[in-house]
Amino acid sequence: MMLCLIYIYYRFEIMLRFLSTLGYANAGSPYIAESIPDSSYSSQYENFNGTVCKLHIKDSDGNDHIRVKPDSDDTRIYFSFEPENGTNDVWINIITKQDLDRETLGGTINIKLIITDDQHNEIKYEHLVYILDVNDNAPKFYNLPYTLKIDELPCNNNNNTIVYDKIKANDIDNGKNGTVTYSMKPIAQTPELEDVYKKKFSIDVSTGDVSLEECLDYETNSYYQFNVIATDGGPNGGKSSSAELIIRVQDVQDMPPFFTGLPYMMTAHENIKNNASLIKVAAKDGDTGVSNRVSYSISGMFVP
Incomplete structure (x- = not known):
């Protein structure tokens, strides 16, 4: 008799493990029956506004209510959860609350959820979103x-x-x-x-x-x-x-000086005194940006 009971318990344990591999978890716990997309990851443009994924969640206890809450700050900040009709058999839409700014988040964001029922049974779910770049920044x-x-x-x-x-x-x-x-x-x-x-x-x-x-x-x-x-x-x-x-x-020194007030002409008496002032000439440096001091000299020929 004892051996028979041990055998039955062993077979029951194997059956529970088998059911858990199919997504049913332990009896009475919520489980993911279906997800859209049917993958643990997806891609969205950073300015996408809408539903990122949908989860079909079931609970074998007919009177239990399924609850979903975020399990990370990023999930809480960037996503909301909108259930469709149902209590223990419900679809949950995971919807963006704001743009998934790629330059801030670094190219990916991981949606982390805790799913519970009235009996405090819980499971965790993660969905990785690859954020595709849009041209939203100027140089x-x-x-x-x-x-x-x-x-x-x-x-x-x-x-x-x-x-x-x-x-x-x-x-x-x-x-x-x-x-x-x-x-x-x-x-x-x-x-x-x-x-x-x-x-x-x-x-x-x-x-x-x-x-x-x-x-x-x-x-x-x-x-x-x-x-x-x-x-x-x-x-x-x-x-x-x-x-x-x-x-x-x-400016660099590349222009010669030039005279102003040309031409210069004058007459002088033959008995003019030595060192007397006869005429005044003026010249400017041709480089206007770096103007240097101009020096003068005179040369000429005697005309009888």
Whole structure:
């Protein structure tokens, strides 16, 4: 008789273990009968607003009520749970409460749930959501402000000489949405002057490095201003940001002095006293930015 009871208990224990592998757990406990999607993970875009997954939860006790609550802070913050009709046989919709910001959450979020009934039986459930990137961030410039002081000479315009490499922008989106390209537009008073600016300087599309294309002349133009644009690779032309680049040309000593008030003419009496003042001449340095002191000397020939 005792052996018979042991055998029956053993067979019952095996049956319980078998049922638990089918999702039925212990008698009287809630269990997941079905899930949509039929997987422990899914993917959603970070701006998705709606149902991430659905759970069909059952409890073999006919009078029990099924309850679902979050088992993590992220689950509580980002998701709500809406049951469809039922008490011990119910569908639960897991719905987003706010955008799943990929840059904040780091690419995934794990939904963690505790499911209980009136008898305090509980099971836990997890569903991993892979967050897909959308282009919701524009490039951001750093190292601001962008200013360059450059000597007009020597003229280093061979092989696209880089004269400024501080322009940098970063986009925290992923993939093409985070790939940044650069361009720049001259800020000038006339279209003709804009063309002059474009011929003098260029920007590398990939790196943002600025190169000198033509020789500079302080006396012709000592100031250049550009609007630098950083654009990401998102759809519909992407998102963009802009920053100003100001270039000031430094004068160097490359222009001779010039006389003012030309021509100079005068007459003098033959008996004029020595060291008498006859005429005053004036000259200015041709380099207006770095003006140096002008010294004078005289040479000429005697005309009888």
